[in-house]
Amino acid sequence: MANNYGYVEVNFTILDKSISEIEKYIEQLKKNMATAQNEIDILMQNCSGPDMEQFEKQWDKAVDNGSTYSKFCKSLESYVSFLKYVKMEYKYIQSRAVNTANGL
Numbered sequence: 001m002a003n004n005y006g007y008v009e010v011n012f013t014i015l016d017k018s019i020s021e022i023e024k025y026i027e028q029l030k031k032n033m034a035t036a037q038n039e040i041d042i043l044m045q046n047c048s049g050p051d052m053e054q055f056e057k058q059w060d061k062a063v064d065n066g067s068t069y070s071k072f073c074k075s076l077e078s079y080v081s082f083l084k085y086v087k088m089e090y091k092y093i094q095s096r097a098v099n100t101a102n103g104l
Contacts, residue, residue, distance in 0.1 A: 033069065
C-alpha cells in the first residue's frame with residue numbers, strides 16, 4: 001500500500017498467516033503418517049504371509065525419501081522457507097525506503 005510518505009508499506013500479516021497455515025499442514029500431515037505407520041506396524045506384528053510382505057513393500061515405497069509424500073513435504077517446507085525469505089527481504093527493503101524517505 002502506498003502512503004503519503006513516498007515509500008511502500010508492506011502488510012506482513014498475509015505472509016505470516018500463509019507461513020503459519022502451511023507449517024500447521026505439514027505438521028498435521030506428518031502426524032497422520034506417523035499414526036498410519038504405527039497402525040501398520042501393529043498390523044504387521046499380527047499378520048504374516050506373502051500378501052502382508054507385498055503390502056509392507058508397497059508401504060515402504062509410499063513413505064521412503066523418494067516417495068510422493070516425502071517430496072510433497074519437502075516442497076512445502078521449501079515454500080515456507082521461500083516465504084520467510086521474501087518476508088525478510090520486504091522488511092529490509094521497506095526499512096531502507098523509510099530511511100531514504102526520512103533522509104530527504
